[in-house]
Amino acid sequence: MKKILSILLLSIFVISCTQIQDSTYIELNGRAQGTTYQIKYEAPNGKNFKDDIEAIFKRIDLSMSTYVPTSLISTVNKGDTLVHVDTLFLEVLDRSIEIANESNGDFDPTIGPLVSLWGFGFEEVRQDVNREMVNDRLERVGYKQIEIKGDSVRIPEGFQIDFHAIAQGYTVDYIADYLEGYEVTNYMVEVGGEVRARGVNQKGEVWRIGVDKPSEEIDPEGRFQFILELENKALATSGSYRKFWVDEETGERYSHTIDPKTGYPARNRLLSVSIISGSSMDADAYATVCMVRGVEGCKEFLNSKDNLEGYLVYDVDPGNWTTFTTEGFEQYIVN
Structure with a gap:
């Protein structure tokens, strides 16, 4: 694995032909x-929630951001001590464990030691990782080792909880639910490409969302992989387009998504998967499950879930990709 490539993020783009004209x-x-x-969002009495939303971001970061040294998750990750956590942390942890059980460990919130080992999330991805190093970290991965007592959490020393594959989706849901608490019925919330929408936009139309093709450069004439109308649903996209390695000898792609069972980046033909679900948190986490399982594993997983729809982009051969779409997902696509 000698060559590191970066490819354009399959970003979310809210389709709007005109600027907002309705002052509400x-x-x-x-x-x-x-x-x-x-x-x-359509504001009740013109209320601006900017300060409230910024406070929500800060509260979530103080709960579960590993980049904040004083956060609850950073304290828990010091290991071997029961730590009192807040309701936000417990909600994400409980759902993470449920999805971990449901996916037979293909989603694992204790993947932190492997994320640190491979360097994903930082500027330079490590190329000197060997099997001995991976095996050492695998001994410190396993969601069943998480101990929950009431509102306190403990993990063994050397373990690290990492919510990066679910926390952003949770943030979207939290903000959406907050707006609904103020009787906002028309909104679109997007954070880092994870989206949840309800009702209609300022033109009285269902929110239209475009997802970029997994290309190195944006083609203005054919930018989007698809455009869909998202009504009372959430959408999340994950893929190997953000950061991956290519083995120059085999041509094999190493995704930035780590397989919790092998300890290595997932190796399969799946370039990206977009998931539609009732919650952004679930869509976010299930997209990661699919990236770990690959094309056929993802298809099988989606077929087993009545509440999930998916759109897969995957390699046929290098530089040539094709797609698979569940019947339910197709109903949302308008272009």
């Missing part, structure tokens, strides 16, 4: 959680 709709944009966010 408010648009908020900014940066949080190491990425960007875009929120549009």
